Amino acid sequence: MLKLHGFRVSNYHNKVLIALLEKGVPYEEDASVKPSQDPAYLEKSPMGKVPYAEIDGTRLCESSAILEYLEDAYPEKPLLPKNPLARAKVRELTLVIELHLELVVRRLYGGVFFGGTLSDSTKAGVEKDLAKGVRAFAALAKFSPFVAGAELSIADCAAACHLPLVSLSTKLAYGRDALEGIPQVKPYLKMLNERPAFAQVNAWRKEATAKK
Numbered sequence: 001m002l003k004l005h006g007f008r009v010s011n012y013h014n015k016v017l018i019a020l021l022e023k024g025v026p027y028e029e030d031a032s033v034k035p036s037q038d039p040a041y042l043e044k045s046p047m048g049k050v051p052y053a054e055i056d057g058t059r060l061c062e063s064s065a066i067l068e069y070l071e072d073a074y075p076e077k078p079l080l081p082k083n084p085l086a087r088a089k090v091r092e093l094t095l096v097i098e099l100h101l102e103l104v105v106r107r108l109y110g111g112v113f114f115g116g117t118l119s120d121s122t123k124a125g126v127e128k129d130l131a132k133g134v135r136a137f138a139a140l141a142k143f144s145p146f147v148a149g150a151e152l153s154i155a156d157c158a159a160a161c162h163l164p165l166v167s168l169s170t171k172l173a174y175g176r177d178a179l180e181g182i183p184q185v186k187p188y189l190k191m192l193n194e195r196p197a198f199a200q201v202n203a204w205r206k207e208a209t210a211k212k
Contacts, residue, residue, distance in 0.1 A: 006051030008208035011161035021197035100133030102162040112172035
C-alpha cells in the first residue's frame with residue numbers, strides 16, 4: 001500500500017491527497033512530516049521537500065511524479081485523458097499553474113505569511129513574472145466545467161490547492177487579487193470544493209492550519 005508523507009498545510013501534499021481520494025486508491029498517511037535539509041531526511045526526499053511516497057519499499061518524491069504513478073498503477077478512474085495530445089494539454093496547464101503562478105508567488109510567502117519583509121524589488125519582480133503566468137493561464141484554462149475541459153483531471157487537483165494561494169498572497173502583498181481578471185475562477189473553485197474529495201482535503205487543511 002502507498003504511504004504518503006507530508007503535512008496537510010502543504011498545497012503539494014494536498015494535491016496528492018485529492019488525487020488519492022478521487023481515484024479511490026487505498027493509502028496510509030503520515031501527516032507529521034515537514035520539509036528538512038537534515039541528512040537523514042534527504043535520504044528519503046533528496047530535495048528535502050514534501051510530499052514523498054513509499055510504495056512497496058521504494059520511495060518516490062515530487063508530487064507530479066506521484067500523480068503520474070497513480071495514473072499508471074490505478075487507471076480505473078483516470079485523471080488524465082486517453083488521447084496523448086489531450087493528456088499533454090492537461091500536463092501543460094498543470095505546469096503553467098505550478099511553475100508560472102504558484103512558484104512565482106511563493107517568493108511572497110515569507111513576507112505575507114511568515115512575518116518577513118518584502119523588498120520593493122521582490123514585489124516588482126513577482127508582479128512582472130506573475131502577469132505572464134496569469135496571461136498564460138487565462139489563455140489555456142477551459143472552465144468547461146473543469147479547468148482543462150469536460151473531465152476532472154490532475155490540473156484540477158493542482159488548481160484547487162494553488163489558485164487560492166495565488167489570490168490570497170497577492171491580496172496581502174498588493175491589495176488586489178492577481179486572478180480577479182478571470183471571473184470564472186471563483187465559481188470554478190466553489191464547484192470543486194463541493195466535491196467530497198476536495199471538501200475533505202480542504203477541511204483537513206483548515207484543521208491543520210488552526211493547530212499551527
